[in-house]
Amino acid sequence: MSNTNSRIFLSPPFVGAAERAAARGAFDSGYVAPCGPQVDEFERRLAKLAGRKYAVAVSSGTAAIDLLMADLGVDETWTVVAPTLTFIATVGPAFHRGAKLVFIDSDATGNIDVSLLEEALTTLRTKHQRRSRESTSGVAAKAPRTLVIGVDLYGNCCDYGAIARLCREHGAVFVTDAAEAVGATCAGRPAGSAGLAGVYSFNGNKIVTTSGGGAIVTDDRGLAERARKRSQQSREKCIWYEHREVGYNYRMSNILAAIGLAQLDRLPAILKKRRENFDWYAKNFGGDLLSPAPGANHWLTVAVLASIRERDRLLRRFAAADIEARPVWKPLHLQPVFAKCRVFGGEVAEALFRRGVCLPSGTGLASGDFKRIADCLS
Protein backbone atom coordinates (compact mmCIF):
# COMPACT_ATOMS: atom_id res chain seq x y z
CA MET A 1 0.00 0.00 0.00
CA SER A 2 2.02 2.98 1.19
CA ASN A 3 5.48 1.44 0.68
CA THR A 4 6.22 1.78 -3.01
CA ASN A 5 10.02 1.57 -2.94
CA SER A 6 12.05 -1.60 -2.70
CA ARG A 7 13.23 -1.26 0.89
CA ILE A 8 11.37 -3.47 3.32
CA PHE A 9 10.89 -1.57 6.55
CA LEU A 10 10.60 -3.03 10.03
CA SER A 11 7.06 -1.84 10.70
CA PRO A 12 6.01 0.95 8.34
CA PRO A 13 2.65 2.74 8.50
CA PHE A 14 -0.12 0.74 6.84
CA VAL A 15 -2.29 3.53 5.47
CA GLY A 16 -4.19 4.13 2.26
CA ALA A 17 -7.37 5.50 0.76
CA ALA A 18 -9.42 5.23 3.96
CA GLU A 19 -6.91 7.27 5.98
CA ARG A 20 -6.55 9.83 3.15
CA ALA A 21 -10.34 10.23 2.95
CA ALA A 22 -10.62 10.56 6.73
CA ALA A 23 -7.90 13.23 6.88
CA ARG A 24 -9.49 15.11 3.98
CA GLY A 25 -12.90 14.89 5.67
CA ALA A 26 -11.50 16.45 8.83
CA PHE A 27 -9.70 19.09 6.77
CA ASP A 28 -12.83 19.99 4.81
CA SER A 29 -14.91 20.17 8.00
CA GLY A 30 -12.77 23.13 9.10
CA TYR A 31 -11.44 21.47 12.25
CA VAL A 32 -7.79 21.89 11.34
CA ALA A 33 -6.84 22.26 14.99
CA PRO A 34 -6.01 20.28 18.12
CA CYS A 35 -9.72 19.94 18.84
CA GLY A 36 -12.77 18.80 16.91
CA PRO A 37 -15.24 15.95 16.53
CA GLN A 38 -12.63 13.47 15.32
CA VAL A 39 -10.52 13.91 18.47
CA ASP A 40 -13.63 13.39 20.61
CA GLU A 41 -14.62 10.29 18.65
CA PHE A 42 -11.06 8.91 18.68
CA GLU A 43 -11.01 9.28 22.47
CA ARG A 44 -14.35 7.48 22.80
CA ARG A 45 -13.11 4.61 20.63
CA LEU A 46 -9.77 4.39 22.48
CA ALA A 47 -11.45 4.28 25.88
CA LYS A 48 -13.66 1.44 24.64
CA LEU A 49 -10.67 -0.43 23.18
CA ALA A 50 -8.79 -0.10 26.47
CA GLY A 51 -11.79 -1.06 28.61
CA ARG A 52 -11.37 2.29 30.37
CA LYS A 53 -13.78 5.11 31.12
CA TYR A 54 -11.65 7.90 29.65
CA ALA A 55 -9.01 8.51 26.99
CA VAL A 56 -7.00 11.67 26.33
CA ALA A 57 -5.47 11.90 22.84
CA VAL A 58 -2.13 13.72 22.69
CA SER A 59 0.78 14.38 20.36
CA SER A 60 2.91 11.33 21.26
CA GLY A 61 3.27 8.43 23.65
CA THR A 62 6.10 10.32 25.33
CA ALA A 63 3.80 13.30 25.88
CA ALA A 64 1.23 10.94 27.43
CA ILE A 65 3.87 9.60 29.85
CA ASP A 66 5.00 13.15 30.64
CA LEU A 67 1.43 14.17 31.47
CA LEU A 68 1.13 11.20 33.82
CA MET A 69 4.36 12.24 35.56
CA ALA A 70 3.03 15.79 35.86
CA ASP A 71 -0.22 14.59 37.37
CA LEU A 72 1.50 12.33 39.90
CA GLY A 73 3.89 15.15 40.82
CA VAL A 74 6.93 13.01 40.08
CA ASP A 75 10.06 14.83 41.23
CA GLU A 76 13.40 14.08 42.86
CA THR A 77 11.69 12.50 45.88
CA TRP A 78 10.25 9.73 43.64
CA THR A 79 11.79 6.44 42.60
CA VAL A 80 10.59 5.19 39.24
CA VAL A 81 10.95 1.46 38.63
CA ALA A 82 10.82 0.16 35.05
CA PRO A 83 12.01 -2.81 33.03
CA THR A 84 15.50 -2.36 31.63
CA LEU A 85 14.46 -3.82 28.27
CA THR A 86 12.43 -0.96 26.85
CA PHE A 87 12.63 2.20 24.80
CA ILE A 88 14.08 5.22 26.60
CA ALA A 89 10.76 7.09 26.36
CA THR A 90 9.35 4.86 29.13
CA VAL A 91 11.52 6.66 31.67
CA GLY A 92 12.58 9.86 29.87
CA PRO A 93 9.87 12.08 31.39
CA ALA A 94 10.65 10.79 34.93
CA PHE A 95 14.36 11.39 34.34
CA HIS A 96 13.68 14.99 33.30
CA ARG A 97 11.76 15.50 36.55
CA GLY A 98 14.73 14.35 38.60
CA ALA A 99 13.29 11.01 39.75
CA LYS A 100 15.66 8.23 40.73
CA LEU A 101 15.44 5.42 38.14
CA VAL A 102 15.68 1.74 39.05
CA PHE A 103 15.74 -0.92 36.35
CA ILE A 104 14.54 -4.52 36.48
CA ASP A 105 15.71 -7.43 34.36
CA SER A 106 13.49 -9.40 31.98
CA ASP A 107 12.24 -12.92 32.46
CA ALA A 108 12.32 -15.43 29.59
CA THR A 109 9.41 -13.65 27.86
CA GLY A 110 11.43 -10.43 27.64
CA ASN A 111 9.00 -8.64 29.95
CA ILE A 112 9.75 -7.47 33.49
CA ASP A 113 10.79 -10.23 35.90
CA VAL A 114 8.14 -10.07 38.61
CA SER A 115 10.25 -11.77 41.31
CA LEU A 116 13.03 -9.21 40.79
CA LEU A 117 10.42 -6.46 40.90
CA GLU A 118 9.31 -7.79 44.27
CA GLU A 119 12.91 -7.76 45.50
CA ALA A 120 13.33 -4.17 44.28
CA LEU A 121 10.11 -2.95 45.91
CA THR A 122 11.01 -4.64 49.20
CA THR A 123 14.47 -3.04 49.15
CA LEU A 124 13.04 0.37 48.31
CA ARG A 125 10.39 0.21 51.02
CA THR A 126 12.98 -0.63 53.67
CA LYS A 127 15.21 2.19 52.43
CA HIS A 128 12.39 4.73 52.35
CA GLN A 129 11.26 3.74 55.86
CA ARG A 130 14.81 4.13 57.19
CA ARG A 131 15.17 7.53 55.50
CA SER A 132 11.89 8.73 57.01
CA ARG A 133 13.02 7.63 60.51
CA GLU A 134 16.43 9.29 60.10
CA SER A 135 15.01 12.57 58.85
CA THR A 136 16.01 15.00 61.63
CA SER A 137 15.82 18.28 59.78
CA GLY A 138 12.70 19.34 61.67
CA VAL A 139 11.17 20.42 58.38
CA ALA A 140 8.39 18.06 57.28
CA ALA A 141 10.14 16.26 54.42
CA LYS A 142 8.12 14.96 51.49
CA ALA A 143 7.62 11.21 51.89
CA PRO A 144 9.46 9.31 49.16
CA ARG A 145 7.11 7.66 46.65
CA THR A 146 7.54 4.82 44.22
CA LEU A 147 6.09 4.45 40.74
CA VAL A 148 6.23 1.24 38.73
CA ILE A 149 5.93 1.59 34.95
CA GLY A 150 5.00 -1.77 33.45
CA VAL A 151 5.87 -2.13 29.76
CA ASP A 152 4.19 -4.40 27.19
CA LEU A 153 7.29 -5.35 25.22
CA TYR A 154 6.83 -5.68 21.46
CA GLY A 155 3.09 -6.11 21.93
CA ASN A 156 3.27 -8.76 24.69
CA CYS A 157 1.52 -7.64 27.84
CA CYS A 158 3.49 -7.84 31.06
CA ASP A 159 1.91 -9.65 34.02
CA TYR A 160 -0.68 -7.02 34.99
CA GLY A 161 -2.16 -9.07 37.84
CA ALA A 162 1.15 -9.81 39.57
CA ILE A 163 2.51 -6.28 39.15
CA ALA A 164 -0.70 -4.68 40.41
CA ARG A 165 -0.66 -6.96 43.47
CA LEU A 166 2.98 -6.11 44.27
CA CYS A 167 2.32 -2.39 43.88
CA ARG A 168 -0.67 -2.63 46.23
CA GLU A 169 1.39 -4.53 48.81
CA HIS A 170 4.28 -2.05 48.65
CA GLY A 171 2.28 1.17 48.35
CA ALA A 172 3.62 1.94 44.88
CA VAL A 173 1.69 3.56 42.04
CA PHE A 174 1.35 1.41 38.90
CA VAL A 175 0.93 2.64 35.34
CA THR A 176 1.27 0.69 32.09
CA ASP A 177 3.31 1.77 29.11
CA ALA A 178 1.30 -0.05 26.45
CA ALA A 179 2.85 2.06 23.67
CA GLU A 180 3.66 -1.08 21.67
CA ALA A 181 0.59 -3.08 22.61
CA VAL A 182 -2.51 -1.42 21.14
CA GLY A 183 -5.02 -4.19 20.50
CA ALA A 184 -3.23 -6.77 22.68
CA THR A 185 -4.78 -8.39 25.75
CA CYS A 186 -3.51 -9.72 29.08
CA ALA A 187 -5.62 -12.59 30.49
CA GLY A 188 -8.56 -11.22 28.51
CA ARG A 189 -8.03 -7.61 29.65
CA PRO A 190 -7.05 -4.98 27.07
CA ALA A 191 -3.50 -3.63 27.00
CA GLY A 192 -3.34 -0.43 29.03
CA SER A 193 -6.23 -1.46 31.29
CA ALA A 194 -4.14 -2.08 34.43
CA GLY A 195 -3.07 0.33 37.12
CA LEU A 196 -3.93 3.99 37.46
CA ALA A 197 -3.55 4.62 33.73
CA GLY A 198 -2.18 3.19 30.51
CA VAL A 199 -0.33 4.86 27.66
CA TYR A 200 -0.57 4.20 23.92
CA SER A 201 1.67 5.36 21.09
CA PHE A 202 0.52 5.98 17.52
CA ASN A 203 3.98 6.65 16.16
CA GLY A 204 4.53 5.81 12.48
CA ASN A 205 6.02 2.40 13.25
CA LYS A 206 3.29 1.30 15.65
CA ILE A 207 0.52 -1.16 14.93
CA VAL A 208 -1.99 1.71 14.60
CA THR A 209 -0.60 5.09 13.59
CA THR A 210 -1.67 8.71 13.41
CA SER A 211 1.80 9.49 11.96
CA GLY A 212 2.65 10.69 15.46
CA GLY A 213 0.42 10.57 18.48
CA GLY A 214 -0.37 8.97 21.79
CA ALA A 215 -3.03 8.65 24.46
CA ILE A 216 -3.65 8.20 28.15
CA VAL A 217 -6.39 5.73 29.05
CA THR A 218 -7.74 5.68 32.61
CA ASP A 219 -10.79 5.20 34.81
CA ASP A 220 -9.86 8.25 36.87
CA ARG A 221 -12.01 11.15 35.70
CA GLY A 222 -9.99 13.78 37.55
CA LEU A 223 -6.75 12.52 36.02
CA ALA A 224 -8.25 12.55 32.51
CA GLU A 225 -9.59 16.07 32.96
CA ARG A 226 -6.35 17.41 34.38
CA ALA A 227 -4.27 15.73 31.64
CA ARG A 228 -6.54 17.13 28.92
CA LYS A 229 -6.28 20.61 30.42
CA ARG A 230 -2.50 20.41 30.84
CA SER A 231 -2.17 19.20 27.23
CA GLN A 232 -3.71 22.54 26.18
CA GLN A 233 -1.49 24.93 28.14
CA SER A 234 -3.67 24.61 31.27
CA ARG A 235 -5.95 27.35 30.08
CA GLU A 236 -8.83 28.12 32.43
CA LYS A 237 -12.39 28.23 31.12
CA CYS A 238 -12.52 31.97 30.55
CA ILE A 239 -12.77 34.28 27.54
CA TRP A 240 -9.22 35.57 28.02
CA TYR A 241 -6.10 33.47 28.60
CA GLU A 242 -6.12 32.73 32.33
CA HIS A 243 -3.61 30.28 33.87
CA ARG A 244 -3.38 29.02 37.46
CA GLU A 245 -0.58 26.64 36.46
CA VAL A 246 1.80 26.20 33.52
CA GLY A 247 0.75 23.48 31.09
CA TYR A 248 2.00 21.91 27.87
CA ASN A 249 1.12 21.96 24.18
CA TYR A 250 0.50 18.23 23.79
CA ARG A 251 -3.02 17.90 22.37
CA MET A 252 -3.59 15.68 19.33
CA SER A 253 -4.52 17.41 16.07
CA ASN A 254 -8.03 16.72 14.80
CA ILE A 255 -6.68 15.71 11.37
CA LEU A 256 -4.43 13.11 12.94
CA ALA A 257 -7.29 11.80 15.07
CA ALA A 258 -9.25 11.28 11.82
CA ILE A 259 -6.39 9.11 10.53
CA GLY A 260 -6.47 7.24 13.84
CA LEU A 261 -10.19 6.51 13.45
CA ALA A 262 -9.61 4.98 10.01
CA GLN A 263 -6.77 2.94 11.50
CA LEU A 264 -8.96 1.64 14.33
CA ASP A 265 -11.46 0.43 11.71
CA ARG A 266 -8.65 -1.70 10.32
CA LEU A 267 -7.38 -2.97 13.67
CA PRO A 268 -8.94 -6.47 13.48
CA ALA A 269 -7.43 -7.00 10.01
CA ILE A 270 -4.08 -5.57 11.16
CA LEU A 271 -3.97 -7.94 14.16
CA LYS A 272 -4.82 -10.89 11.91
CA LYS A 273 -2.03 -10.02 9.46
CA ARG A 274 0.54 -9.47 12.21
CA ARG A 275 -0.32 -12.87 13.60
CA GLU A 276 0.10 -14.39 10.14
CA ASN A 277 3.53 -12.73 9.91
CA PHE A 278 4.52 -14.39 13.18
CA ASP A 279 3.19 -17.74 11.96
CA TRP A 280 5.22 -17.39 8.76
CA TYR A 281 8.41 -16.86 10.78
CA ALA A 282 7.54 -19.75 13.09
CA LYS A 283 7.32 -21.98 10.03
CA ASN A 284 10.19 -20.59 7.97
CA PHE A 285 12.83 -19.51 10.48
CA GLY A 286 14.81 -22.47 11.72
CA GLY A 287 15.89 -20.89 15.02
CA ASP A 288 14.16 -19.62 18.15
CA LEU A 289 11.63 -16.82 18.30
CA LEU A 290 10.72 -14.87 21.39
CA SER A 291 7.45 -16.56 22.38
CA PRO A 292 4.52 -14.20 22.12
CA ALA A 293 2.38 -13.91 25.25
CA PRO A 294 -1.21 -15.10 24.91
CA GLY A 295 -3.16 -12.13 23.55
CA ALA A 296 -0.08 -10.52 21.95
CA ASN A 297 -0.67 -8.11 19.08
CA HIS A 298 2.52 -9.39 17.33
CA TRP A 299 3.77 -5.87 16.78
CA LEU A 300 7.30 -7.14 16.21
CA THR A 301 8.44 -10.72 15.82
CA VAL A 302 11.82 -11.30 17.50
CA ALA A 303 14.39 -13.93 16.51
CA VAL A 304 16.76 -15.14 19.23
CA LEU A 305 20.04 -16.22 17.63
CA ALA A 306 22.65 -18.53 19.15
CA SER A 307 25.29 -15.81 19.60
CA ILE A 308 26.14 -12.18 18.93
CA ARG A 309 28.07 -13.35 15.83
CA GLU A 310 24.96 -15.03 14.47
CA ARG A 311 22.92 -11.92 15.25
CA ASP A 312 25.34 -9.68 13.39
CA ARG A 313 25.51 -12.08 10.46
CA LEU A 314 21.73 -11.99 10.10
CA LEU A 315 21.66 -8.19 10.42
CA ARG A 316 24.34 -7.92 7.70
CA ARG A 317 22.33 -10.15 5.36
CA PHE A 318 19.21 -8.04 5.87
CA ALA A 319 21.17 -4.82 5.34
CA ALA A 320 22.67 -6.14 2.09
CA ALA A 321 19.17 -7.01 0.86
CA ASP A 322 17.84 -3.52 1.79
CA ILE A 323 15.64 -4.94 4.51
CA GLU A 324 15.30 -3.20 7.86
CA ALA A 325 15.88 -5.33 10.97
CA ARG A 326 17.22 -4.26 14.36
CA PRO A 327 18.78 -5.62 17.52
CA VAL A 328 16.26 -5.68 20.37
CA TRP A 329 16.28 -2.66 22.70
CA LYS A 330 19.65 -2.05 24.29
CA PRO A 331 18.88 -2.45 28.01
CA LEU A 332 18.56 0.91 29.72
CA HIS A 333 21.05 -0.02 32.46
CA LEU A 334 23.70 -0.34 29.71
CA GLN A 335 22.97 3.12 28.32
CA PRO A 336 25.78 5.56 29.17
CA VAL A 337 23.26 8.14 30.39
CA PHE A 338 21.93 5.70 33.02
CA ALA A 339 25.29 4.24 34.07
CA LYS A 340 24.73 5.28 37.69
CA CYS A 341 21.22 3.82 38.00
CA ARG A 342 20.59 0.71 40.01
CA VAL A 343 19.57 -2.48 38.20
CA PHE A 344 18.15 -5.67 39.69
CA GLY A 345 19.57 -8.54 37.62
CA GLY A 346 20.26 -7.57 34.03
CA GLU A 347 21.78 -10.68 32.49
CA VAL A 348 18.60 -11.89 30.74
CA ALA A 349 18.01 -8.54 29.03
CA GLU A 350 21.69 -8.30 28.12
CA ALA A 351 21.56 -11.75 26.50
CA LEU A 352 18.42 -10.78 24.58
CA PHE A 353 20.16 -7.64 23.35
CA ARG A 354 23.21 -9.62 22.26
CA ARG A 355 21.21 -12.31 20.48
CA GLY A 356 17.83 -10.82 19.55
CA VAL A 357 16.78 -9.39 16.19
CA CYS A 358 13.48 -7.60 15.55
CA LEU A 359 12.34 -9.00 12.21
CA PRO A 360 10.38 -7.13 9.54
CA SER A 361 6.80 -7.34 10.81
CA GLY A 362 4.78 -4.78 8.84
CA THR A 363 1.10 -5.22 8.11
CA GLY A 364 1.81 -4.71 4.39
CA LEU A 365 4.33 -7.56 4.00
CA ALA A 366 3.50 -9.36 0.75
CA SER A 367 4.58 -12.74 -0.61
CA GLY A 368 7.41 -11.13 -2.65
CA ASP A 369 8.72 -9.53 0.56
CA PHE A 370 8.64 -12.87 2.38
CA LYS A 371 10.66 -14.42 -0.45
CA ARG A 372 13.38 -11.82 0.02
CA ILE A 373 13.23 -12.25 3.81
CA ALA A 374 13.47 -16.04 3.44
CA ASP A 375 16.66 -15.65 1.39
CA CYS A 376 18.25 -13.80 4.32
CA LEU A 377 17.08 -16.34 6.89
CA SER A 378 18.46 -19.38 5.04
Ligand SMILES: Cc1ncc(COP(=O)(O)O)c(C=O)c1O
Ligand atom coordinates in the same frame (compact mmCIF):
# COMPACT_ATOMS: atom_id res chain seq x y z
C1 LIG B 1 7.74 1.25 25.10
C2 LIG B 1 7.57 2.60 24.49
N1 LIG B 1 7.25 3.62 25.31
C3 LIG B 1 7.05 4.85 24.84
C4 LIG B 1 7.17 5.13 23.50
C5 LIG B 1 7.03 6.54 23.05
O1 LIG B 1 6.02 6.74 22.14
P1 LIG B 1 6.13 7.94 21.09
O2 LIG B 1 7.16 7.57 20.07
O3 LIG B 1 4.75 8.03 20.49
O4 LIG B 1 6.50 9.16 21.84
C6 LIG B 1 7.49 4.09 22.60
C7 LIG B 1 7.59 4.24 21.16
O5 LIG B 1 8.07 4.99 20.47
C8 LIG B 1 7.73 2.80 23.12
O6 LIG B 1 8.06 1.79 22.32
